[in-house]
């Protein structure tokens with residue numbers, strides 16, 4: 001079929017089954033936008049900032065498991081999108097970002113809105129392409145979708161000069177890909193798996209260490225089966241929340257810097273870490289030399305470079321977590337769950353000693369209460385996105401997650417401004433669930449222009465602003481480690497969030513009591529329009545427990561004990 | 566600190582635009598060293614071969630090879646244990662230096678005089694990098710005006 005480069009992009013997206021594209025037009029990508037205008041196979045959602053387009057594509061991908069797509073113009077359009085690419089790269093989110101570029105004849109001349117886009121995106125994408133001939137477009141786009149979604153997933157960036165989108169060439173999307181240099185290992189080595197299972201059978205205090213790779217590989221239900229079959233307790237990383245249901249008897253909690261005491265103590269006392277799709281991030285391990293010091297390590301990961309990068313693996317298994325866990329499950333019959341009863345009791349005792357909790361001892365609402373309350377009222381019916389800061393950690397700690405892909409948050413990059421656009425993408429992917437963004441008074445201002453998109457496209461995201469008038473997480477570190485010098489973190493001056501939402505045609509509430517909060521949330525769900533619920537919360541609450549940066553997991557700062565009134 | 570070792574890594578990559586930047590970006594982005602890097606197309610194929618001399622602890626070298634392998638256009642990565650390694654050097658001397666002495670020295674290091682002009686003599690040697698180091702030390706007394714080294718190339722035995 002002889003068509004233009006721009007038409008090829010449309011045909012490729014349709015062939016990939018894309019139903020939603022997030023984007024923002026401009027000079028270099030106008031040929032493609034002209035073709036978007038002419039088609040009705042997928043919806044284009046015009047965000048009000050390119051960063052938001054990419055975060056929305058990420059949210060869409062995280063909720064649906066499909067490849068998210070964003071489209072932007074050259075120069076500033078592209079540079080605005082870089083944070084989104086970096087965010088997707090750090091959290092292994094499969095997205096394809098298509099950018100316009102100045103015509104080939106102008107590349108290298110410092111032309112208007114020219115920037116070396118592939119040069120910039122190289123270090124924050126899984127792969128990228130500068131298309132120099134329309135005849136390559138079918139192959140490149142097909143590769144882009146394949147590379148983004150296979151192996152360890154990640155963002156792929158395709159930069160297309162304007163003349164290439166005008167060029168007529170042959171288009172055949174049925175071509176077979178021949179990627180001789182890219183062949184991800186998906187099946188784990190059976191001998192290694194067998195050895196790992198033998199090690200598990202011998203261990204006295206084994207511990208599942210569940211990571212975000214499980215969500216990426218759609219393996220949560222297989223992991224649940226394996227945990228239940230073996231009776232081995234489990235901790236989840238921040239990225240893995242929702243792998244096990246919050247009420248699963250074998251789930252301890254999240255581990256790491258703001259993990260629970262029991263989870264971190266279990267990791268410190270275990271004799272065998274069974275890592276599934278987790279990458280031993282510094283926010284998880286604390287001081288490396290003290291991490292799971294006396295334990296053997298099984299490490300299952302699709303990315304060979306993740307294995308033994310930080311913690312030496314005694315049983316390295318390269319493969320897709322889903323395949324490997326299925327295989328482990330087949331070999332698990334000789335493991336008797338009763339064997340670990342006393343180990344599980346030990347962990348329960350840790351939890352009784354220092355449970356994950358908070359004190360309701362102030363007039364103002366406690367942020368943790370708000371999150372728990374959303375959980376009580378909505379539970380499984382909501383998908384939960386967050387921004388970055390204290391509110392994010394409290395959500396990870398206190399929301400009662402019930403399923404994978406319910407939890408959407410920027411873990412690796414920690415991008416303030418992620419939550420709202422991501423929650424729009426989540427709503428587009430999963431319209432039957434309530435899309436909540438738990439955010440902070442700092443973060444929400446980093447993409448609040450998206451109120452316009454949400455109003456226009458009827459994406460009724462409920463933004464719950466846990467308003468502490470602080471850049472709270474930074475303020476917490478200043479309180480604890482900088483002798484209370486709260487340098488540039490006081491957000492006493494802020495907009496009227498109610499009016500801000502209303503100015504765009506959304507709804508705003510300001511609440512200070514439990515009843516007001518319940519009423520606002522109920523009303524927001526009924527009205528089904530994008531909302532800001534500005535919740536006045538205790539200003540100086542700290543996220544606890546906490547492993548100070550570089551400290552050991554077993555050396556946590558704990559919540560002060562108080563007598564129950 | 567873990568002990569840092571010199572290592573030679575060969576990388577086979579698809580010949581395509583910006584593949585070299587992908588490799589060098591990886592080294593700079595992750596804080597790895599490059600002592601030398603050579604690259605040339607492999608005859609009658611769509612691939613090129615890079616030879617990278619680097620240094621790092623065992624763990625770092627393992628990461629380097631794994632991260633290189635992760636790059637999409639990389640076909641193969643060899644971390645050499647048992648290899649033949651050669652490097653070339655070109656040296657410019659003033660014509661006033663003793664050409665016979667220089668020629669004799671060169672031949673001991675697999676080299677010769679390759680150009681003699683009115684004012685200068687150019688010599689070349691091709692040998693193991695360590696021996697090239699040695700050679701360059703010795704010829705210092707002949708007042709070399711310019712020295713160019715090629716960086717190492719290597720083949721597994």
Ligand SMILES: Cc1ncc(C[n+]2csc(CCOP(=O)(O)OP(=O)(O)O)c2C)c(N)n1
Nearest residue numbers: 389390391414416440441442443471472473
């Ligand atoms: C784009 C960006 N800039 C700066 C930071 C550093 N940072 C981390 S948390 C935080 C405070 C966030 O404040 P807020 O959104 O009000 O959340 P809170 O911690 O108060 O719940 C800051 C500034 C970041 N993560 N991202």
Ligand SMILES: [Mg+2]
Nearest residue numbers: 440441470472
């Ligand atoms: Mg705040």
